[in-house]
Amino acid sequence: RTVEYLSETALILRRDGGENGDFADMLMKTAETYMLSKRFSDAETMYKKAAEIFDGLGMTDENIEAELGVCNALLGEGKYDALAERIEKMKTYGNRNGEFSRLLALAYKNTGALGKLMRLKIGKGL
Numbered sequence: 001r002t003v004e005y006l007s008e009t010a011l012i013l014r015r016d017g018g019e020n021g022d023f024a025d026m027l028m029k030t031a032e033t034y035m036l037s038k039r040f041s042d043a044e045t046m047y048k049k050a051a052e053i054f055d056g057l058g059m060t061d062e063n064i065e066a067e068l069g070v071c072n073a074l075l076g077e078g079k080y081d082a083l084a085e086r087i088e089k090m091k092t093y094g095n096r097n098g099e100f101s102r103l104l105a106l107a108y109k110n111t112g113a114l115g116k117l118m119r120l121k122i123g124k125g126l
Contacts, residue, residue: 003037006030024053024062031069040076047073064094071103080110 010026017023031046051066067090074083084107093100101120108117 003030003033006033019053021057021059024050028066035073040073044070044073060092061094064096068096068099075103075106080107083107084111
């Protein structure tokens with residue numbers, strides 16, 4: 001029921017205001033609900049769309065928060081290669097460098113990228 005309510009609200013926000021910050025915020029709330037339900041693939045989709053909107057609006061802090069959500073959803077799905085690739089391609093980590101470093105280390109460890117893991121650990125990564 002919660003997801004249905006959030007989805008309906010998101011659709012109304014998009015209809016009335018387009019793909020703006022309010023719509024992206026609602027996507028984030030929906031994604032958080034999906035994460036709690038362990039529906040990681042659905043959460044990933046919502047976070048990606050929110051990140052895209054925030055990036056287009058120049059909302060850096062919000063974009064980083066959405067990117068962190070995408071990464072956590074990928075981790076939940078066990079998509080370690082995609083997780084590492086997404087973090088490596090990010091332009092900025094804001095003040096969340098430690099969280100992204102931790103996720104990147106987990107991705108490297110689980111994909112067997114020991115060389116990259118060692119460079120990350122000695123400070124040549126993020």
